[in-house]
Each structure stands twice: as C-alpha cells, then as structure tokens.
Amino acid sequence: MLATTIAKLITEQINKEFFSAYLYLDIANYYAEKGLLGYENWFKVQAQEEMSHAMLMRQYLLNNGQAVKLTALADPSKTYADLKAPLVEALKHEEYVTASINTIYEESVKLKDFRTQQFLDWFIKEQGEEEMNAQENIQKFEVFGSDARGLYLLNQELSARVFTPPSLVL
Numbered sequence: 183m184l185a186t187t188i189a190k191l192i193t194e195q196i197n198k199e200f201f202s203a204y205l206y207l208d209i210a211n212y213y214a215e216k217g218l219l220g221y222e223n224w225f226k227v228q229a230q231e232e233m234s235h236a237m238l239m240r241q242y243l244l245n246n247g248q249a250v251k252l253t254a255l256a257d258p259s260k261t262y263a264d265l266k267a268p269l270v271e272a273l274k275h276e277e278y279v280t281a282s283i284n285t286i287y288e289e290s291v292k293l294k295d296f297r298t299q300q301f302l303d304w305f306i307k308e309q310g311e312e313e314m315n316a317q318e319n320i321q322k323f324e325v326f327g328s329d330a331r332g333l334y335l336l337n338q339e340l341s342a343r344v345f346t347p348p349s350l351v352l
Contacts (some may be wrong), residue, residue: 185293189248191286192239192298196210197253198282199236203229205258205275209268216265218333224319228272230345235305238350242301265333272318274319282311304350 184192206229213221240250262268283305290298319340326332 184243184246184248184298185289185295187289188286188293188295188298189243189246191249191289192243193251195282195286196236196239196243196250196316197255197266198279199232199239200252201255201258202232202275202279203236204255206232206272208255208258208260209272212262212268213265218265220337220339220346221265224340225268225272227343227345231348234242234348235308238348266320269316269320269323273313273320274311276316280313283309304348308348 206225210222210225210229213219213225243250258269260270260271283302287299287302287306289295290302322336323333326336
C-alpha cells in the first residue's frame with residue numbers, strides 16, 4: 183500500500199500531466215493558426231505523450247489500491263509575442279514538471295518506498311529527454327528560424343514526428 187503522501191503527490195502529478203497535454207494542444211493550435219503545421223504536429227505528439235504519462239501514473243495508483251481524483255484543468259491559453267515564445271514556454275513547463283516529479287521521488291526516498299522510486303526512475307529519465315528536446319527546439323529556432331527557408335526546413339523536420347507509446351511495464 184502506498185503512503186498517503188505519495189498517493190496524493192502522484193494524483194497531483196496526474197493532473198499536472200493532463201494540464202501539460204492541454205497546454206501543448208493550445209501551443210499546437212497557435213502554430214496551426216500561423217500555418218506552421220510541422221510545429222503543430224510536434225506539439226500534438228507532445229500532448230499525446232503527456233496524456234500517456236498521466237495514464238501510466240493513473241494505472242500505478244490503481245495497481246497499488248489507490249483512488250484517482252481528477253480535478254478541473256486550468257485554461258492553458260497564453261498570448262505569444264512571436265514564434266519562439268511557445269518554445270520557451272514549453273521548456274519552462276518541462277522544468278516545472280521535472281521539479282514536481284523530483285519532489286515525489288524525494289518523498290519516496292524519505293519513506294523508503296522503493297517501488298515508487300523504481301516506477302519514477304523512468305519518468306526521471308523521460309524528463310531529461312523532454313528538457314533536452316525543448317532546448318533543442320529553441321536552439322534550432324534561434325539558429326535557423328529567422329530565415330524563411332530555415333523556418334520552412336525546421337517546420338518540415340518537425341512534421342515527421344510520430345507518437346510512440348511508452349513501454350514502461352507496470
């Protein structure tokens with residue numbers, strides 16, 4: 183049985199992951215409105231990933247005899263000054279999610295909850311990849327995004343991204 187504090191933190195994280203999906207769909211909408219369908223695709227796939235993360239955490243709670251309480255999601259809408267701003271927002275958000283998962287991990291270490299630590303190991307690694315991808319999107323945009331041809335090629339590159347479900351075994 184999971185400690186109440188761990189179950190509460192994971193439940194909160196589920197809702198944060200669903201909000202992440204919501205935020206990334208909103209960013210996808212922004213890029214779609216700008217005609218950058220590759221960027222739209224990248225963020226739609228990112229939204230799918232975040233939903234899969236929430237579902238993995240949901241299943242972990244259920245597998246450990248815990249109820250799952252979903253809460254209302256905040257409005258993710260933001261106004262962006264330029265095409266780079268959503269990329270910066272995505273990195274900032276991933277850093278927030280990383281900190282949140284680290285908090286759960288810290289609590290599981292404190293409580294000697296080895297099962298949860300093992301479960302979270304995958305998410306710790308995943309967050310490293312998420313932050314790296316967000317940084318890479320910013321770096322590429324900074325180098326190539328101010329040139330129309332460069333932006334076109336970046337957009338084409340991002341249109342190739344496809345969703346691959348996580349293979350974490352619960």
